[in-house]
Amino acid sequence: MAKELKDLTKRSENYSQWYNELVVKADLAEQSAVRGCMVIKPYGYAIWEKMQQQLDKMFKETGHVNAYFPLLIPKSFLSKEADHVEGFAKECAVVTHYRLKNDPEGRGVVVDPDARLEEELIIRPTSETIIWNTYRNWIKSYRDLPILCNQWANVFRWEMRTRMFLRTAEFLWQEGHTAHATKEEAMEEAVRMLNVYADFAERYMAVPVVKGVKSANERFAGALETYTIEAMMQDGKALQSGTSHFLGQNFAKAFDVKFINKNNELEYVWATSWGVSTRLMGALIMTHSDDNGLVLPPHLAPIQVVIVPIYKSMDQLDEISRRVAPIVEKFRNMGVSVKYDNADNKRPGFKFADYELKGVPVRLALGARDLENGTIEVMRRDTLEKETMPIEGIEERVQQLLEEMQTNIYKKALALRESKTTTADSYDEFKEKIEQGGFILAHWDGTTETEERVKEETKATIRCIPLDGDKTPGKCMVTGRPSAQRVIFARNY
C-alpha cells in the first residue's frame, strides 16, 4: 500500500486522472455496482458530515427549519411547470412496478407484471413539485408565511457521464424551499442564501468564490433568476458550487398555491429554492490538494492533528505514550480533533505518507531524542514544511497554526484564481486566452444566441454575471452590440 500511495498521478501530467485516483486512494469514495452511483466511504463521509453540520447551523441561524418530503414524485407533477419538465423529466429514474416474484423458470426474481403502477413514480431529481403540492395545504393567509423549510436528502438524475462527487446519478444534498408573501421578500431570501453559501465556501472550505447571476441559458428550470457561487479549480476550470433560485410565482401557479394577503386579496405565493450537494466535496478536493494527496482546510478536517510516535522498543513507545496522553487531552479540551496513531503494524514512514495522502493538516512526530530534548516535530500539510519545536505549549502553537493554514490555503487559492483571471476585448483574443483555462471577463450582448455560439466554438460558457464586479458598460466581444458589464466566461465541470 505504501507503494500505491506514491503512484498518484501528478496534476501536471493528467489533472483529471489525478482527481479520480485521489478520490479513491484517499479513501473518500469509490464506484459502486450501480452505474453512476458512488459509495461514500467513512473518511469522505466524515468530511461531508462536517460540512453538513456547519451548513445546518447556518441555515438555522437564518431562521430555517428542516423537514422531509417523499422520495418519489408522481410523474404528472413534473409536467405541471413547463420549464421544469423540460429541464428535469428527461433524465429520471422511473418506478413502474411495486413487486417482484419468483421467476417461474427458477432463475431468481423477476418483475411481477401484475404489479404495474397506474401512474409511474419518479425518484426526485429535485423536490419543487412535491413540496409545492404540499405547501398548497399549509398556506391560507399571509399569517402562514414565510415558510422556511430545508431538507437534507438524496436525489437522482440519470447522468450519462459521471465523475465521483462532481456528477453522479445519485447524490446527497440539501434543498431549501421557501414561500413568501411578497416578491421583494423572496428575492431577498434568494440573495441571503447565496451569501450563506459564499460565506461557508470561503470561511470553512477556504474556497474563494465569485457570486453572480446566471444567464437565461444557465438558469434552473423553472426559475426567474438563478444566483450562483463559482469557484476556480487548479486547472483553471470553473465549478458551479451552489445555486439559489428566485422562482417567482411559477410553482405557486403550477400547484395553485394562493394566500389572502394583508389587503384581503387572493394572491399567488412567491418562492425560492437553493441547494448545495456532495459536489462541494469535489470543489474542496480540486481546490487545495497536491501531488502528495489531499489538502484539507483545518475547519473541515475530520482529523486536524495526528501524533505519530517514533520508537525502537516497546519501552520507548510506553514512554512516548505517557508524554502524549496529556497533549491529546488538552487538544480535546480545546476542541481540536486529534488522533494518536500508536498502531504497531505500520512503520512511521508509511503512516506519514498515509496522513499526507489523507490531508491531515498537522502531523506531530515524537521520538526518544525529542523526549530528551523536550521537543516535537511539527509538519504542516499545506506547505509540507517541517519544524522542531519545544513540546511545552505545543497545543496552543498548533491551534494557531491551524488557523494560519486555513487562511493560507484560502489565500493560495485566491492568488491562483487571480492569476488565471484575465480580460478579453475581442473574440480572437478570447479564443486564444480560453485555451489557457481560467476565467475570462468579457463583454457580452446579453443574448442566448451569442452565448451559444461562444459555447459551440470554444466550449466556454458564461459562468455568471458577477454581482460585485466592474459595472462599466462596453461592447460585446462577438457582436459589438452594447453590453451592460463584463461577464465571466470559462470552461467548466
Added chain:
Amino acid sequence: MAKELKDLTKRSENYSQWYNELVVKADLAEQSAVRGCMVIKPYGYAIWEKMQQQLDKMFKETGHVNAYFPLLIPKSFLSKEADHVEGFAKECAVVTHYRLKNDPEGRGVVVDPDARLEEELIIRPTSETIIWNTYRNWIKSYRDLPILCNQWANVFRWEMRTRMFLRTAEFLWQEGHTAHATKEEAMEEAVRMLNVYADFAERYMAVPVVKGVKSANERFAGALETYTIEAMMQDGKALQSGTSHFLGQNFAKAFDVKFINKNNELEYVWATSWGVSTRLMGALIMTHSDDNGLVLPPHLAPIQVVIVPIYKSMDQLDEISRRVAPIVEKFRNMGVSVKYDNADNKRPGFKFADYELKGVPVRLALGARDLENGTIEVMRRDTLEKETMPIEGIEERVQQLLEEMQTNIYKKALALRESKTTTADSYDEFKEKIEQGGFILAHWDGTTETEERVKEETKATIRCIPLDGDKTPGKCMVTGRPSAQRVIFARNY
C-alpha cells in the same frame, strides 16, 4: 384552530383514531400525494433530529463511523441470499426505465420505451446486499477487520396498510453493518447495539423496553439471531422498536467475502446489522401522550420551556419582555431550549392549548400581577399541574423539574407495562387474558408450528424471548411439551 385542538378523539373512545389525529394536529406529519409516503413536518422532524443526534453520538462512542451506500440495488443482488429474498423481494419499488419523453399526443410526459434498463434496480428495502457486495473489496485480511459502518438513509418497502411513523412505504432510519473476524465478536456486537438501543429508549425516550431474542418465525430475513427491544403502548399492544441481527456468515457467503485469518487460513467474514427508524416516533407518541395531546420527554423535546406573557397593554408586554429577557438568556446558557412566545395575534388561552397539544414539557406564564409579586406560573405537561413560584431562581427549578418529568414519565410508562404484564399457564387462560391486551408471559415449546397456531387463533405473536427474564423451565401452554423459559406473547403494531 383553537376549536380543532379540542376535537382530539379520546384514547378511551378510539385509541387508533386518537393516534392518527394527534400526529396531524400536533404538526408532526401528514399524508403525502404518494400512497403510503408521509411528509415529516418541521416539528416532527425536529424531534427526529434530536433522536438522530443522540443515537449518532452513541454509535460513535461505540466505535462506529458513518458512510453512504447507493439507494438502488441491482435486482440480482436480492436473490443472492435465499432467506433474504423471501423476506424482502416481494414488496419493492422497481425502477425499470431511466428516461421520460414528451407524450407524442401532447399529454405531458410518458415513459420512454427505448430507455428500459437491462437489469431492473430496486429501491433499497435494507442494504445488506449492496453493502456486502462492497465489503468484498474492502476486506482481505483480519487486519481490515472489524468494519463498523453505519448509514443514515431512507428505505422503501411497499406496504399495503400504512400508518404514519409506524408503518410507511418510505421511512428514514439508520442501518449499521459490521464485519468481524470471529463469530464471538459479531455476536458481542449484536448484543452491544441492542444495549445501545435499550439505553437510548429508556434514558432519552423514557420508554421502558424488554430486551429479548426473536423466535425463528419473527427473525430478520437472513439472520441467525435477531435481538429486539419491545415496548408496550398504552393500549397494551407491543411495538417492536429496534432490532439487532447476528447474520453469521450468510451474507459473506452470498457475496463471497473472505479474509485471511490470523492462522493464515481463508475464512468467511462474520456479520451483524442493526437499525432503528422513524417508527421510534410512533413509540414516543403512543407511550406518553394523553387526551390533551403530545407529552414529550424533556430530553428529546425541541422546545423544553415556553414562556407566555399575559398582558392587557403594549406597555405591560414591554415590561414583561424586559423581565423575561435575562431568563431566556440564562436558560440558553444552561443548555435549556426555550421559546418566548410574544406573538400578538394569538390569545394566551390559544397558546396554552397549542403548547399542550405539542407536548412542550414546561410552560411558564408571566402577567402584570406576577411582576408585582415576583412570581411566575409554572405548568408541567406530564401531570398538567400548575404552581405559582418565585421568579427568582426559576431557571434552576425548571431545570430540575425537567429531569423530574423525564423520570416521572418513564416510571409511569413502566408502571403501566407492569400492570399489563401477566402470566398464563393454560391456553384457555391465555385466550381470555389476551383479549385484555398487554404482555403475557407463557411457556412455549419452541416450535414455529405452535407459534403460528397461537397467532392464527388469538392474533398474538411471540414478541421475544426475554434476555433478563425468569429462566425457570415449564410446559408449553398449548402442547404441554417442555419449555425452557416463559416468552412474551402480545398483539402488536
